Each structure stands twice: as structure tokens, then as C-alpha cells.
Amino acid sequence: MPADHPVPREDMEFLALLVHRGWVPRADAEELLASAKSAGLDAALAAREDWDAKRVQWLRRTEGMRNAELPGYQVERLLGKGATAEVWAARRSKDLKRVALKILDPALACDPLAVRRFVAEAKMLQQLDAPNIARGYRAFRFLGTYVMELELVAGSTLEELLEQGEAFGEDEALAVVLQVAHALEALRAQGVVHRDLKPGNIMLAGDGTVKLIDLGFAAGGSDADVGQEEGTTLGTPAYLAPEQARGAGGLDARADIYSLGVTLYQLVVGRLPFEADDDQEMVRKQVLESLKGSALKDRGFSPALHYFIEKMMAKDRNVRYANAAELAADVEARLLR
Numbered sequence: 001m002p003a004d005h006p007v008p009r010e011d012m013e014f015l016a017l018l019v020h021r022g023w024v025p026r027a028d029a030e031e032l033l034a035s036a037k038s039a040g041l042d043a044a045l046a047a048r049e050d051w052d053a054k055r056v057q058w059l060r061r062t063e064g065m066r067n068a069e070l071p072g073y074q075v076e077r078l079l080g081k082g083a084t085a086e087v088w089a090a091r092r093s094k095d096l097k098r099v100a101l102k103i104l105d106p107a108l109a110c111d112p113l114a115v116r117r118f119v120a121e122a123k124m125l126q127q128l129d130a131p132n133i134a135r136g137y138r139a140f141r142f143l144g145t146y147v148m149e150l151e152l153v154a155g156s157t158l159e160e161l162l163e164q165g166e167a168f169g170e171d172e173a174l175a176v177v178l179q180v181a182h183a184l185e186a187l188r189a190q191g192v193v194h195r196d197l198k199p200g201n202i203m204l205a206g207d208g209t210v211k212l213i214d215l216g217f218a219a220g221g222s223d224a225d226v227g228q229e230e231g232t233t234l235g236t237p238a239y240l241a242p243e244q245a246r247g248a249g250g251l252d253a254r255a256d257i258y259s260l261g262v263t264l265y266q267l268v269v270g271r272l273p274f275e276a277d278d279d280q281e282m283v284r285k286q287v288l289e290s291l292k293g294s295a296l297k298d299r300g301f302s303p304a305l306h307y308f309i310e311k312m313m314a315k316d317r318n319v320r321y322a323n324a325a326e327l328a329a330d331v332e333a334r335l336l337r
Contacts, residue, residue: 004037011041014060018045021064022107055143065103070142073101080157082200084108084118084216089152099137100153104146115146121215122148130186132179134203134213153211158199162266170305171335173267176202177308178331179210180260184324187218188253194218195251197259198239199266237282238262238272242315245286253324254317260327261312261320268305269295273313290315304334 015032018024024032024045035044042060046053062068068075073090079100080087088101108114118139125136125148135151156164158176168176180202187194196217203211217234235244241258244251265273273291276282291313296306308331314320321327 007033007036007041011036014064015041017064017066018059021066022105023059023064025107050144058143065106065145068101068103070101070145070147073099075101082214084114087150092149098152100134100150102148102150106145109144109146117216118146118148121218124190124192124215124218125150128186128190130183132183132210132212133186133215134211150213151211153203153205153213155203155205155209157213158202158204158263158267161204162199162270167270168267170268170301173264174305174308174331174335175208176204176210176267177260177264178328178335180212180263181324181328181331183210183212184253184256184260185328187215187256188323188325192218193251193253194256194259195244196235196239197256197263198236199263202263235259237276237279237286238274240283240286241317242287243317245283252317254320254322257312257320257324257327258314258317260324261309264312265296265309268301269299271295287315302334308334 012033015024015029015036019026019029032041032044035047039047042053042056045051045056058069059065068078068086068088068090070090072093074093076089076091078086079089083105085102085104088103089098090101091098104114104118108118122136122139125134126138129135134153137149137151139146139148141147180197184194184197192215194212194215194217196214197212201212201214203213205211237245239259239262241251241255244255244258262273273295274282274285274289276285291310293306293310296309308327312320312327321330
């Protein structure tokens with residue numbers, strides 16, 4: 001039996017990095033350190049299920065993918081990190097086309113539901129051909145890492161612009177909403193509900209073009225195809241429609257219209273219509289609290305904008321626009337006046 005040896009400091013730091021980046025569960029770290037004393041850390045890692053020496057060396061070389069490296073691409077820079085994935089700008093080696101690479105968080109790569117949602121999003125984006133939705137080109141798995149290649153959209157998300165203090169005028173905000181409505185109608189035509197529409201998932205390019213960039217919670221047909229059951233809630237609390245906040249099944253386009261109404265309010269007012277100290281309180285407000293129009297009145301917005309927001313954010317979904325095409329028609333008519 002091999003004698004135990006102290007684990008080198010650099011190996012302990014590497015293991016800590018793997019835990020921090022989500023490659024190794026924290027609960028497994030102590031057992032790996034014990035194995036590393038006799039076999040060495042690389043051998044202990046390579047012995048894990050679905051791991052091998054190639055994967056260990058790749059993770060060492062990339063510092064746990066802190067410096068992303070994938071075959072067939074020249075990875076350039078990190079564009080952003082969300083709750084489930086990182087997005088990197090890259091060039092395809094074969095033709096130098098610039099693309100975005102969305103890489104599933106390694107901590108979720110062992111979660112069947114998270115993987116199923118990721119793969120479903122990739123397939124959906126490959127099938128959709130709409131001007132206001134970022135295109136999906138391909139998806140693949142490399143050394144246990146799930147990646148999708150997407151259209152690279154130059155610009156900033158609405159969330160980034162709002163955080164930078166950018167103010168949106170009424171017509172500018174409605175022009176954004178019009179394009180998002182076109183994207184939602186393209187989804188509806190495919191029987192898809194987005195379910196997580198918010199400023200962070202909407203990109204505004206330099207030429208004014210708007211693109212949806214994340215369909216991670218989108219679903220077609222029944223909710224069950226991506227693992228949601230009635231009584232559970234997906235999405236971001238500040239943008240949830242009341243029926244979505246209650247965990248109701250059978251969501252349709254009207255839930256996305258509510259979320260777009262919240263986004264429109266935030267664009268023109270500069271803050272959310274409901275504010276809370278925690279998610280539970282926010283969900284309660286989405287379900288029970290009425291929208292206060294004073295913030296809109298104080299800024300002198302047109303009656304048309306009041307109407308759009310109130311109709312889009314109606315607690316009763318039967319009062320909202322029935323679909324995004326109806327919303328788009330009304331907004332377009334307002335912008336053409």
C-alpha cells in the first residue's frame with residue numbers, strides 16, 4: 001500500500017479552485033484530499049466517474065475553465081455570467097466567424113434537469129429563425145462540459161444599461177417593446193412560452209436592434225417537458241406574472257406579456273414597479289399588490305403608455321393582451337402617430 005505524503009500546496013489550491021468553480025462538490029473535497037495523499041491529486045481526480053487524465057490536465061491548463069479553452073475555437077473574452085452559464089466571445093477556427101459560446105455551469109452538468117433544459121434551449125434556438133431572437137448554431141459536449149454555439153450580438157443587455165443609469169424615453173422604450181413582442185410572437189407561433197423574460201435576457205445592439213438571448217426556461221407544449229410540475233415556480237420573481245408566481249400550470253403568452261410590461265415600466269421609470277427585501281415578499285406582491293400609477297403620472301408620460309403598462313400588467317390574465325401580435329399592433333400604431 002503506497003505511503004501517504006503531504007498534498008502539495010499547489011494541488012490544494014487547484015482543488016479549492018475546482019470546488020469554487022463548481023467542478024467538484026464541496027462534500028467530496030475531503031475524500032479527494034485523503035486519496036491525494038497516497039495516489040496524488042491528479043490520479044484521485046481522474047478516478048472519479050466520467051473523469052480521466054485528459055480532463056484533469058485540461059482543467060489545470062485552463063484554471064478550471066477560468067480561462068476558457070475549447071477545441072475548434074479561439075476563445076476571446078468572457079461576456080457575462082448568469083445563474084446557470086457563462087457566455088464567452090469566440091472565433092471559429094475553421095472560418096474565423098465570431099460567435100458566442102454558452103457554457104453550462106459545471107455544478108449543473110450532473111443535474112439531469114439542468115442538462116435537459118440546456119439541450120432543449122439549444123435545439124429550440126437552432127429551429128427558430130426570427131430577426132429578434134439570437135440564433136443557435138450547434139451544441140456539443142466536451143470532457144463533460146455542455147456548450148452551445150450562438151449568434152454573437154454586439155451590444156449590451158437592458159439590465160446592463162439600466163445599471164449604468166441609462167434613461168429610456170417613452171418612444172425609445174416602446175421601440176424596444178415592439179421588437180420583443182415580435183420575438184414573443186415568433187415563440188408563440190412555435191407553441192413556446194419564454195417564462196423568464198427580463199432586461200438581462202434582452203440585448204440592445206448599437207443599431208437599435210433588439211434580440212432575446214436566453215431561452216433557458218422556455219417551454220413548448222406542457223410544462224412537464226422541461227421538468228416543471230404545477231405548484232413549482234420558474235423565472236425571476238421581480239418579473240413573474242401572478243399566475244406564474246402562484247406556480248400555476250398551463251402558462252401561455254400572457255405570462256410573457258406581463259413580464260414585458262414590468263420591463264417596460266422599469267425602462268421608463270428606472271426602477272421596478274414592485275420592490276421587496278426578499279423573493280418571497282416579491283412573489284407576494286406580484287400576486288396581491290396593485291400597480292400604482294403615480295410614478296408614471298409624475299413623469300408626464302402619455303395616456304397610451306399608461307394604457308400599455310396597465311393592460312400588460314393586469315393581475316387577471318384575461319384582461320391582458322391575448323398575444324404579442326395584438327400588443328405589437330397597438331405599439332406600432334402609437335409609434336407611427
